[in-house]
Amino acid sequence: MIFRIRKLRNTFGYMCAGLGLADVGLLLVFVCWSAPITFLKDYPVLTLLNRKMGHFILYFWFVNLYYNLTIAVNRLIAMFFPFTYRWLFSSGRSRLYIAIPWILALFHMIVYFFGKPLNSILTLNS
Numbered sequence: 369m370i371f372r373i374r375k376l377r378n379t380f381g382y383m384c385a386g387l388g389l390a391d392v393g394l395l396l397v398f399v400c401w402s403a404p405i406t407f408l409k410d411y412p413v414l415t416l417l418n419r420k421m422g423h424f425i426l427y428f429w430f431v432n433l434y435y436n437l438t439i440a441v442n443r444l445i446a447m448f449f450p451f452t453y454r455w456l457f458s459s460g461r462s463r464l465y466i467a468i469p470w471i472l473a474l475f476h477m478i479v480y481f482f483g484k485p486l487n488s489i490l491t492l493n494s
Contacts, residue, residue: 379462380442386466387435394428397421427477434469 401421442465446453457465 379457379459379465380439380446382462382466383435383439383442386469387432387439390428390431390435390469394425394432397424397428423477423481426480427473430473430476431469434472438465438469 442457445456449456
C-alpha cells in the first residue's frame with residue numbers, strides 16, 4: 369500500500385514500510401510459535417528452539433524500536449529544519465536510514481545469541 373501511494377515514495381514512506389515489515393515479522397513469530405504453544409498448553413521451557421524463537425522476537429522488537437526512533441527523528445527534522453531535510457534525507461542517504469535499524473538491531477540482539485543462560489550465570493559455584 370505504501371508503494372502505491374505516490375506521496376509516500378520517499379524516505380519517510382520507506383521507513384514506514386520497514387516498520388511494517390518488522391511488525392509483520394514479530395507478529396508472524398507470535399502467531400506461528402507463541403499462540404500454538406499457548407493454546408496447546410505445551411510449555412517446553414528451555415529448549416534450543418524456544419530460545420531461537422525468542423531471539424527472533426527480540427530482533428524484530430529491536431528493529432521496531434529503532435524504526436520508531438528514526439521515524440521520529442525524520443519527522444522532527446522535517447518540521448524544524450525543513451531546508452536541510454532534502455539534503456539529509458536524499459535518495460542516496462535514504463538507503464542508509466532504512467538499513468540502520470536492521471543493522472543496529474542485529475548488533476543489539478547478537479549479544480543474546482552466544483551468551484550463557486541467565487540461571488547458570490546467577491548460580492554461585494559452591
